[in-house]
Amino acid sequence: MGKLHAFRGEMLSVDEDPLGLPEGAGLSYQADGLLVVEDGVIVARGDYASLATRFADVRVTVLDGLVVPGFVDAHVHYPQMDRIASHGEQLLDWLERHIFPAEKAFSDPAHASAMAQAFLGELLRHGTTSALVFPTVHESSVDALFEAALARNMRIASGKVLMDLGPDGLKDSVESARAETEALIARWAGRGRLSYAITPRFALTSSDAQLALAGELLAAHPDVLLHTHLAENRHECAAVAARFPDAADYLDVYDRFGLVADRSVFAHGIHMSERMCARMGQSGAGIAVCPSSNLFLGSGFFNFGQADRHGVKLGLGTDIGAGTSFSMLYTQGQAYQAALAREERLDPFRALYLATAGSARLLHIEDKVGALGVGQEADFVVLDSAATPLLARRCAGAGLAERLFAMQILGDDRVVSQTWILGECAWDRNV
The missing domain is CATH 3.20.20.140 (Metal-dependent hydrolases)
Structure with missing residues (x-):
């Protein structure tokens, strides 16, 4: 077994096209989630409360923002x-x-x-x-x-x-x-x-x-x-x-x-x-x-x-x-x-x-990336919905869909606080 590294934060992926599906279908969302990575590959994902005991000995990095697939x-x-x-x-x-x-x-x-x-x-x-x-x-x-x-x-x-x-x-x-x-x-x-x-x-x-x-x-x-x-x-x-x-x-x-x-x-x-x-x-x-x-x-x-x-x-x-x-x-x-x-x-x-x-x-790589699923490679991005004063005002108290839409309309590179490749930080806005 390789070395494990866990990431805690708010996590969202849209695993299948939601067009024509019931509201909320196709989404995987954890308000307080845990993503566990081994040798660059995701081995577990779910609510922190349900996974914390199982991975109690694993180093945890807390991610400040909305975590989405790369x-x-x-x-x-x-x-x-x-x-x-x-x-x-x-x-x-x-x-x-x-x-x-x-x-x-x-x-x-x-x-x-x-x-x-x-x-x-x-x-x-x-x-x-x-x-x-x-x-x-x-x-x-x-x-x-x-x-x-x-x-x-x-x-x-x-x-x-x-x-x-x-x-x-x-x-x-x-x-x-x-x-x-x-x-x-x-x-x-x-x-x-x-x-x-x-x-x-x-x-x-x-x-x-x-x-x-x-x-x-x-x-x-x-x-x-x-x-x-x-x-x-x-x-x-x-x-x-x-x-x-x-x-x-x-x-x-x-x-x-x-x-x-x-x-x-x-x-x-x-x-x-x-x-x-x-x-x-x-x-x-x-x-x-x-x-x-x-x-x-x-x-x-x-x-x-x-x-x-x-x-x-x-x-x-x-x-x-x-x-x-x-x-x-x-x-x-x-x-x-x-x-x-x-x-x-x-x-x-x-x-x-x-x-x-x-x-x-x-691109025929859906088995590798795109959904933060177990078995996929740990490529993900941390989004900051308060990256600009205007965005922070717009997102204050907003729900998930509203925050996401505001970042899509008002966001740019400033919203990306970190980019991770295979579980390793490849870009950090503050470094």
Whole structure:
């Protein structure tokens, strides 16, 4: 038996999607809880009063705040961090003007390494412990991210971007994409808490031959994800329809190359037809909803009701750098407002689910993280509902749902007082 470490505090997780369930169903909550960890894995969780005697000899750390699972960012671009808050343009113009020039710098391994360290530091500061991350087309950008994540024991999925139709200095070939992807999978997949994702940027930046290659790689490696973009912007959708006139729709483009499967994560999915949603639900593929990015680029508001009717798996992503905050709390608040723009209601507990267990399910790591359940890894965050004077006033005397919602709407990195990875403190606001 390894060394035990217990944590005492107010604890909340949303273990299953509460949509359509009776009020309170799917939640696990202890006003005064105990979480017991052995070698980074949770071995017990429950009310302190019921577990205290059993673990009387175990060292206890008291956590001051609301303890929730570490956030899982289902779509984020680490090379775009320094282009966050870049003014002007919708998606395609924004990529050409701001993003592609920034990504070309990642041909320098030293630059990629420095950015990876800064990026992971921002994730932890904002309470994010797991993420599905876009690097660049450069093999070294993946190495840099995985090396930094391995050193921090973070659960990160990523993979070299495929884009043989990209601009000069930011494109590969079918042959180099195959060789470099296979080498990266062999080098990194399954090491520590790392996993791999086949990553065509989007339909317009890969040739038919490269999209076919992506499908071959996905089929050949049953443990990897597929990570790409889908139906984010109307101009993008029109360009895809013009290039693939025989396809039924945007999703069908990917489907023709074997890229629509239960391991497929599509970012955005704003402009979806009923057929697209039905096919996605049937396939088991899912959508990383990125409300902050969608608002910033003028792309639109995600249709939660449509996706829910077809049983589409959903998670939340910050989509840095089109997204305007690393905070998954802020992203939950933005998701509420995006739903409201379509006259739909996003419950604060469901928003928390989408940012934790929902995103974990999307990334096929729901058995590992997302719910603070026995057998899961001890990644958790301590939230301070009195982090700012305004938040403290709003939360004074408030119930659990009201406090959670206030933190989602008014919160940011200041609300995260501590971030824990495998039962070890990886970020402390006061240190």
